[in-house]
Amino acid sequence: MKRKITLKQIAKELDVSISTVSKALRNSIEISEDTRQKVQAFAKLYNYRPNNIALSLKNRKTKTIGIIIPEIVHHFFSKVITGIELVANKRGYNVIVGLSNESFDKEVINMQMLANGSIDGFILSIAKETLQQQDYHHFTETINQGMPIVMFDRVVNEIPCDKVIVDDVKGAKQAVEKLIKNGCKNIAIISTKDYVSVGKLRTQGYLDALEDHKITPKASLILKIEDKLMSDDHLDKLEKEIEQLFQSNKSIDGIFAVNELYAVTAIKVARKLGLEIPKSLQVISFSDGVLSKHSTPSLTTVSQHGQEIGEEAANLLINRLESEETDYNDETDEVYETVVIETNLIERESTKN
Amino acid sequence: MKRKITLKQIAKELDVSISTVSKALRNSIEISEDTRQKVQAFAKLYNYRPNNIALSLKNRKTKTIGIIIPEIVHHFFSKVITGIELVANKRGYNVIVGLSNESFDKEVINMQMLANGSIDGFILSIAKETLQQQDYHHFTETINQGMPIVMFDRVVNEIPCDKVIVDDVKGAKQAVEKLIKNGCKNIAIISTKDYVSVGKLRTQGYLDALEDHKITPKASLILKIEDKLMSDDHLDKLEKEIEQLFQSNKSIDGIFAVNELYAVTAIKVARKLGLEIPKSLQVISFSDGVLSKHSTPSLTTVSQHGQEIGEEAANLLINRLESEETDYNDETDEVYETVVIETNLIERESTKN
DNA sequence: TTGTACGCGTTATCAA
């Protein structure tokens, strides 16, 4: 078991200086053709590769992006990671992942671990608990230390950083309009509590659509779920709440759900109650996942384009990292971008065509 | 925008030496109470944190684990990551993720990038293309360089490393036995081509179960899918192949699928053909995903325990990393472990109780 | 054409 070989060892072996080896390997014209060949052959033989850590220390950059997300077992987030990884690798960066598990503390700890030199910048989506507590000091701190952040999906406006979001309001509005156009008269929304920014925005879109069509929203048609991490217990509760919604609003003929799980659960409950889909109940959900596509009936969805979001976020971050290199003017008011990814409606079986 | 503060800067500011600062911060008794306090106060004020990269360089270990998986948009793999991350963090490690996208080249490149000092060891599941080509030199090379690997799920025996697998043969056998016990007379299997190790093993389990019950396997009941990455095209093809299976074997009353997608697709096709589930067709699938749980009917599955696999893999790797520290006896024949995670059958609606 | 010296941020050892 031989350890990885270093410049020093090559130098010793070939009885030249370290810098000669270094230069030879980088094809410097300072070095004679002869020694260059000798060194390169030897290096190839021993499969020499420069040590990343040493380079990071020297260059004061790691070429690594830190990702902090609430959970990874979630199609949206894993698609985002796919997107990030794709452009990161293409542009010579690695990706290191931390999971907050929706917890404020874990988010803070994870960020601290990574911020101490392990990475050049963050791409993150905020934990629910953090959104609830509205304590964002860890974001401002890392930004103040010169480490850029790009937020996606769950963002807060007061933090000065680049952001990538989908137009939740618009996407929701379009979905609800589709339901209205399809003849739904009593459209319910299954959303999350308002502290989850996307839940709030999608609810807003729902209300906007109703208003545009002169439909008075009814409080009883608006269900806001306390969206903890999904346990089986919680799932039971979800079903009960949805059943309650149907029971007390017998005339519901349209459901707009802010995520896939709510939608399939609603369909399950609706069927149990004897509703046919899409004949007597039409359903649209925000989503990017597999459930929509493969469950029966398949779900009409507002696509969130997770991978695209990831790609965009990675490009924003890397652009900023690489512009910093040349731009030493720290005192300019930095201008941050918010990129809005367009959603679009993917029609499947849960709505009438 | 202040950069992260370093020992050197603190030293200069307080007009002491770097080593004094270092010691003071680590509460060395060598340093007077007085200066210790002074230094610590200053450090806290400026939120000093030791630079990870410098520590990595010095300690010759990074306290990070490299994960290489074929894709992340896949519940099994993301559960595994969750498990790895869980114990890694608990034991003071970070996790860096590379995606092979089922490609041999990307697998090799990703491993090279990370093996150059960025990580202490790998946890990985082999890309399909690699399995097909049977070219494993990149694994042996990294192992020879003293970097331990733990493989999970898709493993190859010839590589000397720790492994975590589920007992695919046994899990499959149990599933098929359940179908037999439930009265199925004509059980088909939907599997992958044999170069995917798990596909092969699960097919073996299927055959074992039949044999144990004196049922002669029929070639026409064994469908082996060319399992490329899932595109929409591919999905169409999958449906056609499955439809073909049903058409040429009208008496099929049981399906064992090696993954969730095959199972739900089979159900979809079966329904189109007028079969009722579970009355005239019972289905069991290997899986750890959401489709099983939330589709209608929900699927009876052989649970793979992805998170547990991840936890086990992380523990194996970290144990090895930390035993290496004390154990300088490189010449002992190293003994590698293969941990088998027990599967279990989760009964849902796609089988008779 | 080659080698020396320095610095990236830390810690450990040894000297003062």
Next chain:
DNA sequence: TTGATAACGCGTACAA
């Protein structure tokens, strides 16, 4: 009690 120095691995400006 404090400080100087070396080392981790690399690249580069400068000296030989």
